[in-house]
Amino acid sequence: MRRVLWVVGWVGVLLGAIGVGAHFSGLVSNIATRIASFTPVLIGVGLIGLILLLVARAWVSAAVAAVVVAVGLGSQAPLYAGVDEQVSPSDLTVMQANIFLGEADAASLVARVREADVDVLTVIELTPESTAALERAGLREVLPFAFVNPRDGGSGAGIYARASLTDGRVLERMRHSNLHARLSIPGREPLSVYALHPLPPYPEPSWRWDAELRELRSVLSADQDPLVIGADFNSTYDHRPFRALLSGADADDSPELTDAAEHLGSGIVPTYPADRPYPAVLALDRVLTRNGPTPTSLRRFEIAGSDHHGVIATVRH
Template sequence: MTSRDNRARRAVHWCAVAAVAVAAFAAVAHIVGPESNKLIILSSFVPLLLVIGIAGLVALAAVRAWRTLAVGVVVVLAGVSMQVPLYVRDVPRTASGDGSIRLLQANIRLGEADPEALVDLVRSRSVDVLTVEELTDSAVEDLRAAGLQDLLPVTYLVPKRSGGGGTGIYSRFPLGEAELLGNFSMSNLVTKLDLGDGRTVTLAAVHPMPPYPSPSWMWATEMEKLRTLLHERASDGDPVVVSGDFNSTYSHSRYRDILTDGFTDAGEQAGAGLVPTYPADRWYPPVIAIDRIVLKDAVVGEYERVELPGSDHYGIFATVTPDFTSAEVAR
């Protein structure tokens, strides 16, 4: 082997080591939950960073760096194992009761999404409940003109004149006890969904602030507050459905902190995988999954990403069956 070959081999080796180090960072960030803006943003891309680590393993095998490869395999497998639950369907039980809630989550980008397209989606999917973030006054009027309230006549809307702070709930079921959920930078809503026969579901439409460009501690504080309030709302024993733009991914520990005491991620329960929803308006595909649905005492059926023309987010459509038997036992 020539000296040139040796230099090339060393270069590949150290590039591969760097790639594995990237995967190691991803695994640590997934567990620790950094509060630096840059680290929070990087940790949003943990699955992509793990792919870089896998490429590093291939390179290490190509240059036959067997000992380094063995260490790299352990590191990358540790990181990958943290993402595996997203791909394994884990429905804990069969929900009691007849019928399910057909739920659509939609961030409409400062009210700019195509109202006709959104209403067509609600109609074609026979949606029962729609949660909307970045709802503006003008978007409320545009959606009304497009016929949304003919399909979902019961509403709880807190729009804003402009900006991304408005949130709304459209429903075909009666709503009760509707109010703002805590004091957040953007509107977060909670209500009771009345399914009839004395069955009620706690429904929340959420939109905590993003970790950028605001100070990271503000994002962390809102995520912790959201967890506390959602868990408090679950104390009455009703099934809980939380739908929204969480501005967080499964790789953020503060998002996963919500998934305790019986709360589960609907996508994880369905084994749907990453289901990235943002950004939706670029030449490349979406890379992070921040539009999510969280459940307690409920079982997910369908779970899929849907297009929202005019928005920078994809929507999430899911069918959710509340488990009232489990809720009764918990009371």
Template structure:
């Protein structure tokens, strides 16, 4: 009887190593495409919708980086770490309070935005948030006559007696309610067909500021992307004129180039400034299986400071309300 040598195992092991290496490199491809597309502002087709989920992709990039390091695939690890670093540079600052949050002295103003989902959001809940947080200016979107009546019945006009209202059926209505009187007021219809109520609010001790309830068209289908782009580009830039606050359902996140372009005109995103830029405002809040994304914003002119931001659920709405404490320079 003879003892034979054990069967060679090097070939199967080598084959498995090759397969795992190929899979590792393939796992880097989506993020390697996503990062430059996000960075340079490619916004074609349904890609606009995917961009809203960039923070989730940023977190996922850590997985192949760690796997590559553990497996000692040094080339793949180097690429994976570079990709993760690029995503981190794009999204991590939203979790960090900015050193420059604008003026810290002046007159405090509390502003709130709420999308009412075809006017059906719980008006009592909205009025409770206004009352408990001593909100001075409320912007509403998807504002209908039914929603207006419900807010009035809940006592909103006793708290915020001044208003500029443009209620309409469906999602196109808009409104502003204020504790302080208006110097000027109107509503304009954007290219997407939505109203945007706006007013020059006379803040006691701080002069007049411009406030607008923003609601660009949603990028829900490739056919409406031109309207979405036009609405984003048409938002009022910060420079010149009165200090400004734009707040509402922007249907865009900080990962959309057009949103970043608007901010670059002289705004700061209030939630981003106080390290709360990852808090979701739309998605699963009416039981839809959608991860939370941040498309409701308060943008403040750089002449206005940001103290804090809170986000609250609103019953019967697919959006959450955003409240910002801001500081308006004293007159």
């Protein structure tokens, strides 16, 4: 039995080590990015392996396993070391929603917008049909200003707001619709608002995903205004190119982006997949800020008819 525990334990530790390696390597390949997506799960498997080795009294192997697990847990620690923020009635409420090829229930989503008193809504996978459905459900009564670029399939996007939106543009050199607009709130400094949806690292060639994240780093580093981003990044914290986007790596004098989940210590807030018998495991949908706006709260919510959960953040501005 001890021999069996040793073998199974080492299998778990090796899987954990592969996940940790994928987190740090930054290797751009379909296999490596897929493994990195599940690094937290693999670290958990490594922890089980460590326990089995301890039960088997394989002390040297357990010591090696402990190092792997410690490094793995350390890689996730920044997600849980956040700060406590006080939510104010003057905070902006930002909602990010991927509506699954436009098939999510429009009435349910609009009801959630009303309930949460949303000020800015970023919608991903917006189609012409879903644009019309959202308007019939009364979205423009709540958020009368909009800049949208609906497309068939999963490439469309939109920004809806309670206050005026101007200077709307579609970002160049991106496969999907990635949008920018300026939000003007009376008595406050204007905000740059982005609705982002870079390509996924698989099944697309992963170099295209990496190129789009690099393009977004360039675009965002050039924007010196206060900004708020709602996005389905098709990336997790364990993808090194995504962490480079957050840190502003290779961009001169570019401050870091603030991820609401990381800033608040919310940990992994998984939003995909939401339409399976098992819980969501990948944290793809996010709210980010920079140059002044600060997240003060974050919560996940269900989007009826979508394969993603949405997120709602309050932002001090």
